[in-house]
Amino acid sequence: MKVFVILPILKHEAYEEITLKELSRVASKDMEIHVESLEKGPASIESAYDEALAVPGILELVRKAETQGFDAVIIDCMGDPGLEAAREIASIPVVGPCQASMAIASTIASRFSVVTILKNVVPLFHDLTLKYGVAEKIASVRTIEVPVLDLEKRWNEVKEALAREGREAVEKDGAEAIILGCTGMIGMAEELRDILKVPVVDPAPAALLVAEALVRLKLSQSRIKYPTPPEKVRKL
Amino acid sequence: MKVFVILPILKHEAYEEITLKELSRVASKDMEIHVESLEKGPASIESAYDEALAVPGILELVRKAETQGFDAVIIDCMGDPGLEAAREIASIPVVGPCQASMAIASTIASRFSVVTILKNVVPLFHDLTLKYGVAEKIASVRTIEVPVLDLEKRWNEVKEALAREGREAVEKDGAEAIILGCTGMIGMAEELRDILKVPVVDPAPAALLVAEALVRLKLSQSRIKYPTPPEKVRKL
Amino acid sequence: MKVFVILPILKHEAYEEITLKELSRVASKDMEIHVESLEKGPASIESAYDEALAVPGILELVRKAETQGFDAVIIDCMGDPGLEAAREIASIPVVGPCQASMAIASTIASRFSVVTILKNVVPLFHDLTLKYGVAEKIASVRTIEVPVLDLEKRWNEVKEALAREGREAVEKDGAEAIILGCTGMIGMAEELRDILKVPVVDPAPAALLVAEALVRLKLSQSRIKYPTPPEKVRKL
Amino acid sequence: MKVFVILPILKHEAYEEITLKELSRVASKDMEIHVESLEKGPASIESAYDEALAVPGILELVRKAETQGFDAVIIDCMGDPGLEAAREIASIPVVGPCQASMAIASTIASRFSVVTILKNVVPLFHDLTLKYGVAEKIASVRTIEVPVLDLEKRWNEVKEALAREGREAVEKDGAEAIILGCTGMIGMAEELRDILKVPVVDPAPAALLVAEALVRLKLSQSRIKYPTPPEKVRKL
Amino acid sequence: MKVFVILPILKHEAYEEITLKELSRVASKDMEIHVESLEKGPASIESAYDEALAVPGILELVRKAETQGFDAVIIDCMGDPGLEAAREIASIPVVGPCQASMAIASTIASRFSVVTILKNVVPLFHDLTLKYGVAEKIASVRTIEVPVLDLEKRWNEVKEALAREGREAVEKDGAEAIILGCTGMIGMAEELRDILKVPVVDPAPAALLVAEALVRLKLSQSRIKYPTPPEKVRKL
Amino acid sequence: MKVFVILPILKHEAYEEITLKELSRVASKDMEIHVESLEKGPASIESAYDEALAVPGILELVRKAETQGFDAVIIDCMGDPGLEAAREIASIPVVGPCQASMAIASTIASRFSVVTILKNVVPLFHDLTLKYGVAEKIASVRTIEVPVLDLEKRWNEVKEALAREGREAVEKDGAEAIILGCTGMIGMAEELRDILKVPVVDPAPAALLVAEALVRLKLSQSRIKYPTPPEKVRKL
Structure with missing residues (x-):
């Protein structure tokens, strides 16, 4: 494959x-x-x-x-x-990864929080979760206020912030699981899971x-939901 | 202005x-x-x-x-x-026009149908109405199966199809008003309103x-919902 | 007009x-x-x-x-x-004004708070927003605890309270815009907007x-939603 | 009592x-x-x-x-x-009776239909069920097109129409129970229940x-939901 | 009876x-x-x-x-x-009692909180209220952290905890009424009601x-919702 | 594994x-x-x-x-x-399999139908989908009216019925994908997919x-959602 x-x-x-x-x-x-x-x-x-x-x-x-x-x-x-x-x-x-990680999370918890990078992207999650029909399952979207391109440079700070926000999500917002809210956080789920004692979903994996x-399962996206675009002039 | x-x-x-x-x-x-x-x-x-x-x-x-x-x-x-x-x-x-026409429609009816061009775009309305939080107000999305670029050429056929689908929306789907589902149908609302005896909203107007x-009202989009994108390299 | x-x-x-x-x-x-x-x-x-x-x-x-x-x-x-x-x-x-201001607000924000007069009227908003199908968009309904008839007399106090509750709505409740919750507050939106840096909708305008x-647009309320009352004896 | x-x-x-x-x-x-x-x-x-x-x-x-x-x-x-x-x-x-009969119905079925008098009142049920938070439980609102004041005069016709619409509600709309949609239909529930073989709720009883x-149970309406109106001048 | x-x-x-x-x-x-x-x-x-x-x-x-x-x-x-x-x-x-007490509560309040025994059972209420279609009416589920079998032994502590959590539910969560969240708390509603000044529903009564x-009313559960199980071998 | x-x-x-x-x-x-x-x-x-x-x-x-x-x-x-x-x-x-197949289906379609065995089990799906928070995604639950224990004996009849109900689900109910509604139908998805031209999800696989x-992914059910039961006497 x-x-x-x-x-x-x-x-x-x-x-x-x-x-x-x-x-x-x-x-x-x-x-x-x-x-x-x-x-x-x-x-x-x-x-x-x-x-x-x-x-x-x-x-x-x-x-x-x-x-x-x-x-x-x-x-x-x-x-x-x-x-x-x-x-x-x-x-x-x-x-x-957003849709996939929420599908996976919904098989192990009924409410989960996303911990992501910046306040700027919170509205994007709001719209995505409505579009995907999972908005009711979102306990909160929290941010660590570190831009994507700084994630690797500030690894330790990022870990601490994820742990802090993840804990708040569990204790205050009613999250039963956490989804890492940026694929740039890849590889951090396992450690966080050990700290928080709740499932932490890494979206890219x-x-x-x-x-x-x-x-x-020999499945692909539904052609009714995603029909082939009609032929026409498209100037790129 | x-x-x-x-x-x-x-x-x-x-x-x-x-x-x-x-x-x-x-x-x-x-x-x-x-x-x-x-x-x-x-x-x-x-x-x-x-x-x-x-x-x-x-x-x-x-x-x-x-x-x-x-x-x-x-x-x-x-x-x-x-x-x-x-x-x-x-x-x-x-x-x-989609968001605006639904906002206007929601001030005169509690459920409305969209009559649009092709089956292909029905899923786009599904997602948009979820994102805009108006999905519950949509009685149905019906289509006339005429591509955008044929609308003006087939004006009479289009009118008849709009009347037919609009009537079905009212009689079978519970629509209290109709929204024209393509800005290419501009100018057709008034005639249709006279035929159907329900409000017909023309989205571009x-x-x-x-x-x-x-x-x-000196209002513009909320900066919390639509924050200014952070500065960064963007290669076009 | x-x-x-x-x-x-x-x-x-x-x-x-x-x-x-x-x-x-x-x-x-x-x-x-x-x-x-x-x-x-x-x-x-x-x-x-x-x-x-x-x-x-x-x-x-x-x-x-x-x-x-x-x-x-x-x-x-x-x-x-x-x-x-x-x-x-x-x-x-x-x-x-309630329905209209929420329709306008929904074109610039996806979640908004109402800041109104007294706790007494909060349940009325709860019912209205359910009836209008916008309950999901309401971040909170906050009150300044000033009765309608005191609004003009206590203008400065009212302004301060609106600013305070508006800020809380934005910072704690996730409001992206504010709707003034009483038509008696007319004229206060602009100043509040400058303070809060979010859209503030004045309901009567x-x-x-x-x-x-x-x-x-030559539109009026749908006769299907609001049918003409049948003729009958009505003793006033 | x-x-x-x-x-x-x-x-x-x-x-x-x-x-x-x-x-x-x-x-x-x-x-x-x-x-x-x-x-x-x-x-x-x-x-x-x-x-x-x-x-x-x-x-x-x-x-x-x-x-x-x-x-x-x-x-x-x-x-x-x-x-x-x-x-x-x-x-x-x-x-x-509307709120009460829906509360009772919700203890014996998860979806029910209302069979009422005239198309004119269907929008009123739409708004009421939203306000009461039971809209999701309504399979349909059907009408027999007999005005209230004719109900007793046209008793047999009414019964037949109730049976016909009740049956459609069960077979086509997914109703698991029926609520009589007008207190003027009082006394008709039992017979209808025998015909339809589903619970039929008479709203006034x-x-x-x-x-x-x-x-x-020594309970009454919540004062938080229904606060005592403030004292003021009210000219009747 | x-x-x-x-x-x-x-x-x-x-x-x-x-x-x-x-x-x-x-x-x-x-x-x-x-x-x-x-x-x-x-x-x-x-x-x-x-x-x-x-x-x-x-x-x-x-x-x-x-x-x-x-x-x-x-x-x-x-x-x-x-x-x-x-x-x-x-x-x-x-x-x-859960379904019945929520039906009764919904006739006197539009949002209510459950105050129950242990954190362990909170997810059960989450699922039940979704299944019963009343999740939107639940302001919160709070716990007193006393196991069922200790309730009678620790009566006074239980009362105090119920009053404390009930008050928080009203003041912070927006509850308009309280439902006792365990039938083992039977008999405590009246006293609590006097303290909290909101309706308190005792589920077993x-x-x-x-x-x-x-x-x-000669009603029973709908056979469409609860059909008779088909005959078959069942080894107990 | x-x-x-x-x-x-x-x-x-x-x-x-x-x-x-x-x-x-x-x-x-x-x-x-x-x-x-x-x-x-x-x-x-x-x-x-x-x-x-x-x-x-x-x-x-x-x-x-x-x-x-x-x-x-x-x-x-x-x-x-x-x-x-x-x-x-x-x-x-x-x-x-119900929860898992709906999670998988939700990654390739936004609305899907379940085609299952008997009318008797339709209410069970109603409750399950509410509990799992996917009720909005269910276009319909259709049945072939064949009991589980007859499925293998009446394989050809079952296939035809699945194709017929699946087609109706797509054409009339708005399904974008089909979920087989009984694990006893295992193995039938692929053939059905070829007939219907939409994804067909086999729940056990x-x-x-x-x-x-x-x-x-080293994930398991959340202990917050599914806490370990307290120790106590349990007589079996």
């Missing part, structure tokens, strides 16, 4: 490496993982504006993945940018497992 | 003209309306994919409108493409009136 | 004047505004009981407005008293703009 | 009698039932307008009931007109039993 | 006695109440696991009640264990009154 | 075999699957009563699975009987993949 992981930001070696490393840890043996970033787009995704600029590049990579015979695509950002458009133009399953499940 | 109307498709004289004409009919005397289409993008919007391709051009025009001193912007497509990103980067109000209301 | 504004309380010169003045500030040039109070009813509206007593007088004025050729009616109280009955007996649009939008 | 039943319409001997007779059938032995109609108001209630005109008279009778030492009041109309105002001014429990339950 | 009250725990004299005594206080004169405990099952119910172990014994007693000519059954535990299965195999009404209402 | 599959019915060779065979088809190479039926319980599960009788045996097998070192448990029935109790007493993940995902 070959999975194409789109890192929908300008090339960033460190994120490509850690993403590949962490995804490989949970992948089944026969899985081949390819991680690729954008040539044009934003350096990180922290607004609807960033998402909008990333989408054209994402859609190109989705086409490439299908052409090259991949079995599934992951758009590796917690905002699931371009997910609907990508699903319309692909026949292989396209998976978004969750997306990988959902992608694998869909492929093995 | 100056309102900038973005027609988020490749230049199409007929649509530009009829849009300007119909909007001018409902505008107050001191309003100046400018209609402008995209240089790059899709010929029409009938999928999430089309929307994704239109957004970069929309965002450019939003910046242009603000720079040139317009008081408000309308993204003249019923899918409200790029609305969130546009609001993040603008300080003047940016209005989407509704958007214009909402834009005017916001400007006169 | 002529709009009839019903002040659904016993005659109160100061409120009539300020209402006319503030509405005139946002009205378009060709709009004629008539403000009229009740001959029988409560001195102010702070309970369902007050509303019930105001309704017969409101309905009389609605009939008068239509007979005298007005284009629209506003029932100028945040509880929208008698709105359904008024719409049943009128063919011109009848607008309620919002109602006026919605009324104007409906008239210009 | 003494229960005051307000028939919120102009005096109508037949309805007073049948109401008393049918309520007495389900009442416990020690219950004393008093039925009283309005001196001013509508001949029947089939619109929000009728409700508005009935409310002042209802409130007078509510005061009378409390003054005369009754233990509970029932506002005997399926629209529960004036319920909130009545509860504000009374300390004894005031019960509405249900209201009586809820009133009795509240009195015996 | 004869009502069979199943105490779904291992025999516990004190609870049997106080239950009988308190139920008798609110029962009508002609009611005969029989209280019976389980021979096999848990000593108390504080988890889904306890509920699961209690159900087989409950179902046996339900059959016994119907065979012996009782008019109604109450499963006297706030978790309503086995309610669905019991209703499938009985034709007489089977009533659960509420269930008794609902059972009586159903019997007098 | 070792997964214990509980077939919560009396031993039935054919179902054990086909379940093992079909699950093995989608399992990863290193997975060991053990299928075991009940010694006491119902021959099939078609009511809440059947579920109640199956639960004690299920709980015994859950303990056995954990003791014997399995990594996860599947309760292989579409009603997820005993899921909450099982999760309370286990530390390894316990997965229910979906449960297996979710179980595998949880194990690989």
